[in-house]
Amino acid sequence: MTAVQSPDSTATASLVAVRPTVSTDRLLADLVPPPHFADARFTTYRANPDHPSQAATLARLQEVAAEIAAPAPSGLRALLGRRRSVPAVYMDGGFGVGKTHLLTSLTHAVNEALGPGSAAYGTFVEYTNLVGALGFLPTVEALATRRLVCIDEFELDDPGDTVLMSRLLRELADRGVALAATSNTLPDALGEGRFAAEDFLREIQALAARFEVLRVDGDDYRHRAVVTDSEPLPVATVRSVVASTPGAVLDDFGDLLAHLATVHPSRYGALLDGVRLVGLTGFGPVTRQEVALRLVVLVDRLYDRDVPVLLAGVDGADQRALFTPEMLRGGYRKKYYRALSRLGALAQDGRALADV
Template sequence: MRLTERYPEVNLEKLLESFVPPPRFQGATFATYHPDPRYPSQALAKERLRSWVRDRPRGLLRPRMPGPQGIYLDGGFGVGKTHLLVAAYWEAPGPKAFLTFEELTYALGLMGLKEGARRFSGLRYLFIDEFELDDPGNAQMATHFLALTMDKGLRVATTSNTPPGALGEGRFNADQFRHQIQGLARRFAVERIEGEDYRHREAKGLPRPWGEEELLRRFHEDPRPKTLDAFPELLAHLRALHPIRYRYLFVGVEVVYLRGLEPIPDQNDALRFVHFVDQVYNLGLELKASGAPLEALFPETYRHGAFAKKYGRALSRLAELLG
């Protein structure tokens, strides 16, 4: 079975219903989030988010929700922001949706901004993981979307990342977030979450992909539902699909095998592969690969450019998947 032979369709009528926490985070609750005592901001963010999602309308004639309409969790890679966001989703009353910022922009691109805002305005809560601050165009589109939906009463919780190199230096993204969302900033309370990446991976410690023969031997011995694709062919296939379809490539699949990882010279291909990795990771699938070392996949200019956070996240997740 090959992913390159799959061309999944998207049903707009059911798309909103599909935006739920991915399988990898099914066990993420407030009870299973254990703050690091060395970083008090983790426990504080947990309690404030839990209080926010448990808010109920006050007042008789014109009931209003107490506290901020939105919550923004600001922190580095691997400090538990997504865990807390999912925990809040489970406790929030419906209708509600959970999706990544990329999925939101892709969904709005598919539906159109006004139609997307109309559909999402029917929700009570929206949880957006990884709000991207490195693409002003998408950030402004999301700002317009949030203005349209929050005016209808939608409550929003979102996360974003601080680059690992900036941790401990006070350079969080709160000011940049406030600038991007401009007039909506007053509706959001910012919660900083400090800490260390629980994955504890550095570039020099990235796991090595298998050799070609080892990969093929493991593939043929693996009894589980699986796919096997050549890396260049996969990249070509991803170009032909709208990114919102990537999540549907893996229906019935437990393990993804990729042959011949190699440096990705085109930035658009690289960003598509980052989104592909996000889907594999979030769905809780296993990934096996042969070919070039992980640190060679994304050119240095990419990893220190405008989308550095995306590539940092992808390498962190690839390290966990292949480790």
């Protein structure tokens, strides 16, 4: 497959054919809620009455938005040195309970109250990559112009990133920037089951002390713990639907996984520019953890962009067993379950598009 690009479309015939580059200007411009959550607002969040923590978190975030948008102290209050309170909230809960919906709603609320660009939204990997591209101090300067910085998917994979993010958030908080984050793990338990170095744990504890923890209980609203409850699609069906769909791509699953190793995860969003449908043949289990973690990031970017997926499996393979039992019991298990949930939703969208 070769890339097919034009001034009117960046769609490609194959993801493997694409080697995206991302400018620093784009890295900053992309710190906005993804298309999937473009319409997310506090008013569109449906709190489950069976889980009161959802309504409580919604109410607290509405208060946070009002605090951030409130005018700065003036007159006597300013002369007395009373500073604006700087909120820092951390939403913890399982996958599919609406944490990202709430976080993007907070982002939209602040931008609508104070003007576009007042709040930044990005995933953990997007912020660490921004530091890599700009340098630490320029990143602090760029983000310090925002009133709110939101970090989604705060799941740390190595101590170096922990130290980096801890320093970044400390600098931003000291400059009066409000913070909000989501994760599937409480902040003082980040890294649990992965690293036990004393320095790492010390950074985790310092990071946790900065946040007000908001627990978001509930069940996965997508109601999927597997990739799909349906059988894999025939290869001929996948090829036919891809061929008749503008902006569709077709890749062998193994080839795509190998290609992901050559692209920085922060560029996976750019990899999908112009893509409207992804067809995968040879879809089957992933047995290596580093490969599985890259796949998780790709699934997140597909979900962000509402890109349906068509899956044609390997003969005899159970596509529902995408990750090994060991992976689903390990320190990254919540990432894997989130990916299964999201990929299940995208696969169902793909089957609806294929009318099967």
